Amino acid sequence: DAGVTQSPTHLIKTRGQHVTLRCSPISGHKSVSWYQQVLGQGPQFIFQYYEKEERGRGNFPDRFSARQFPNYSSELNVNALLLGDSALYLCASSFSRSYEQYFGPGTRLTVT
Amino acid sequence: EDKVVQSPLSLVVHEGDTVTLNCSYEVTNFRSLLWYKQEKKAPTFLFMLTSSGIEKKSGRLSSILDKKELFSILNITATQTGDSAIYLCAVEDSGAGSYQLTFGKGTKLSVIP
Numbered sequence: 361d362a363g364v365t366q367s368p369t370h371l372i373k374t375r376g377q378h379v380t381l382r383c384s385p386i387s388g389h390k391s392v393s394w395y396q397q398v399l400g401q402g403p404q405f406i407f408q409y410y411e412k413e414e415r416g417r418g419n420f421p422d423r424f425s426a427r428q429f430p431n432y433s434s435e436l437n438v439n440a441l442l443l444g445d446s447a448l449y450l451c452a453s454s455f456s457r458s459y460e461q462y463f464g465p466g467t468r469l470t471v472t
Numbered sequence: 473e474d475k476v477v478q479s480p481l482s483l484v485v486h487e488g489d490t491v492t493l494n495c496s497y498e499v500t501n502f503r504s505l506l507w508y509k510q511e512k513k514a515p516t517f518l519f520m521l522t523s524s525g526i527e528k529k530s531g532r533l534s535s536i537l538d539k540k541e542l543f544s545i546l547n548i549t550a551t552q553t554g555d556s557a558i559y560l561c562a563v564e565d566s567g568a569g570s571y572q573l574t575f576g577k578g579t580k581l582s583v584i585p
Contacts, residue, residue, distance in 0.1 A: 402575030416570020
C-alpha cells in the first residue's frame, strides 16, 4: 500500500508570496494533520482535519489555512510568506482522529 | 500548554551497545504517547502507548509508559548503525475535540561501528 504522499518535494519562494502544499493520505484514512518542523526542533502542530472539517488548530497566524477534500486529500496554504516560514512541512494521516498518525516525506519550503 | 522534554538531546554509542532514551511530559488531556524514528524526512511510527506499565516490543526496540510519573522510555538493544536517527517522542492531547501531537525536540542517536 502507498504511504502518505506530499507534493512538491522542495519549493523555493520569495517573501510575500503565497504557497500551496498538497497531501494524499493512506487509503482508508480519514484524518489529516499538518505539522511544521524547523531545523533542530520536533514537528509543531498546525491543523487537523477529519471528515473534511477542521478539528484542531495550533498556534499559527491566520496566514496559514488548510482544507480537506471529499477524497480526504488536503492542502495547506500559506499567504504573505516570511523568512521564518522556511521549514519542513509534514502531513500525517490516521484512520480516525484517535489512531496513530503516519507521516509523509514532507515538503521542504525555503523562503528567500 | 502541553510540554514534552526528551533526554539526552544527543547520544553516541558503539554498535552492540544498549541505549535508553527518556521522555517526560505534561499534557492537559492525555490520550497516548508515541515514539517516532526520523532519519531523513518522514518520521516513522514506532510505538503508541496508552496504558501505564505495559511494555511494547518490536524486535530490538521496546518502550514503556509510566502515567503516574509522566514519563516513557525507549530502549534499543544490540544497536546497529542503521539505528542512527533522531528519535521523537510525542504526546497526544484529546482536549477540545482534536487529537493533536506535541513533540519533544528529539534525541539524536549516532551508532558508530
